[in-house]
Amino acid sequence: MKFIEATCEQCGNCLVECPYLKLSRESAKEAIIHMIETRTESESLKNCIGCAYCDSICPTHSNPSELIREITVKNISKQGLPRFYFISEEVPVNSATIAMQLETATKEKNLKEYLNPPKSEEMFYLGCSLSYIQTDLLNTKLLEGLPKIGGAKYCCGGIATMFGDEEINIKGKSLLDEFNQLGVKKFIMFCPGCLGMMKGVYSNLIPEFKNSIEFQTFSQYLIEKYHKDEIQFTTKIKERITFHDPCAWIGLDDEVYSAPRELLEILGYDVVEMKHNRKMTLCCGSSVSDSNKEIYNEISGMRIAEAEEINAKLMAVSCTGCLSLAKPARERNIETYHMLELAQIAIGEKPPHRTIELRENYKKLIEKTVKANPDLLKDKVRIKNGKIQPI
Ligand code: SF4
Ligand code: SF4
Structure with a gap:
């Protein structure tokens, strides 16, 4: 998606109605006009969290969050982001590899499976959080019968959106190559962020992506199984x-x-x-x-x-x-x-319900690691031509 300047009436509604910025009509109009004219940040948006609620507010469907993203992309392409945030096999220490320090043996065993799925037309696409942090959630009979794909190698590449359309295109096409080699025609998706990337970003930007793969949420999948009496x-x-x-x-x-x-x-x-x-x-x-x-x-x-x-x-x-x-x-x-x-x-299972505990343990470990190695957040990189490069 792109910001559509031609349809924007500069009314400021998007920013007035933003639940978090609390701007007056006058400041909201000033901010949107400033961003349109200069394509630079507005001080009024320093607390923007990039949630895109404003897109649902805009009466002319002009996608104001994309204007904000365009400006963020411009800045991040120049300044980069800490290497630590890049869940990639190219980065030896990142937020996912640190998660591996907790319950290592089980995670290593599972990742072997997720990184080497057999060829299949249908697969469960796990995303990084289920592969590395909230791993309990996958321990269920509900996910039997189809291969699971996950881990850094198959990360949806959400971070590429911070480096512009060209990088999104490169990441989307390289993922599509991997998926085609595995013969995938349909993914059952768990992470809404990954679904947003696949269905909302890559499928809109890359026609082959849209034409090759169907995406279904796990709720849709379970409903279908229930109606077929398979569950x-x-x-x-x-x-x-x-x-x-x-x-x-x-x-x-x-x-x-x-x-x-x-x-x-x-x-x-x-x-x-x-x-x-x-x-x-x-x-x-x-x-x-x-x-x-x-x-x-x-x-x-x-x-x-x-x-x-x-x-x-x-x-x-x-x-x-x-x-x-x-x-x-x-x-x-x-x-x-x-x-x-x-x-x-x-279905009669007793999930351990450790979601808070797993999150808290992970957060503590990240804090400890970053405190011991402050360079992890100082060492900035960017993505250029599909590769992670130092700034
Ligand atoms: S993006 Fe939409 S809501 Fe925001 S100023 Fe433009 S027309 Fe108004
Ligand atoms: S992206 Fe979210 S936080 Fe930012 S202006 Fe829009 S609604 Fe507000």
């Missing part, structure tokens, strides 16, 4: 639950939003909606949970307050990033579950 959900729980939509889905089709709600109803839950839902969802704040505690507390607090307003006892998420809400929500008596855990419970 039985025997343990029904009639609790009041709300589903938190990930912002990575903004711009995708309605079915992606309907599926988790339909699945929760099949599982017996009483589904209630927060004020901001579907395409108008609020962000969980995970992107700033480590870098800006004050903003993070405000953003996550707004989301949890909406769940409290409707007396939800449980909150379901489909994104492991959104599991950042679990700890503050528990402090306010709302328990957060990943959708996979709820499906596991419904």
Whole structure:
């Protein structure tokens, strides 16, 4: 997607309605005009978290978040990003390799499988968080019968979006080559960020990508299996639950939003909606949970307050990033579950529900590692022609 300057009326609605920036109409208009005319940052947007909620607000569908991204890409292409954030086989120490220090033997065994899937037309695409951090979620009968693909080699390449369309194109085509060699025609997706990349970014930019591979969320997959009688959900729980939509889905089709709600109803839950839902969802704040505690507390607090307003006892998420809400929500008596855990419970399994523990242990390890090696965050690189290069 691109910002469409021709249709932008410079009304400022997108930025006035942004739940996090709290701008007056006048400042919002000034900021959007400044960004359009100079293609440089506006001080008013220093707390922007890149959630794309403003795209859902814009009455002329001009994609204002893409204007913000265009400016960010320009800056990052010059300044680079810490090497540490690049989950790639080209980077020996990164946020994924550090995760390998926890429960190493099990992760190594699993990764051997995820990095060497057999040829298959249909596969589970895991994404990095399920491969390296929230690994418990994959320990279920629900994921038997199809190969799993994951790990750094098959990372969706989300970081390429920070370096412009040319780099996105290169990454998308190289992934497509890998997928074609494996004979994949359909992926069942777990991470909303990976789905956003595959279905929202690569499929829009690269016609072969769109024509070669079909994508389905795991909620859609489980619903299909349920209707074909290939799976039985025997343990029904009639609790009041709300589903938190990930912002990575903004711009995708309605079915992606309907599926988790339909699945929760099949599982017996009483589904209630927060004020901001579907395409108008609020962000969980995970992107700033480590870098800006004050903003993070405000953003996550707004989301949890909406769940409290409707007396939800449980909150379901489909994104492991959104599991950042679990700890503050528990402090306010709302328990957060990943959708996979709820499906596991419904088939009679007992998931360990260690999502908060795994996240906290990982965060502590990252903090300790970075404290001992501050250069990990100082050493900046960029992607150029598909390769990671020093700045
Ligand atoms: S992007 Fe949309 S909402 Fe924002 S100023 Fe332009 S027309 Fe108005
Ligand atoms: S991307 Fe999110 S935080 Fe940034 S201006 Fe848009 S709505 Fe606000």
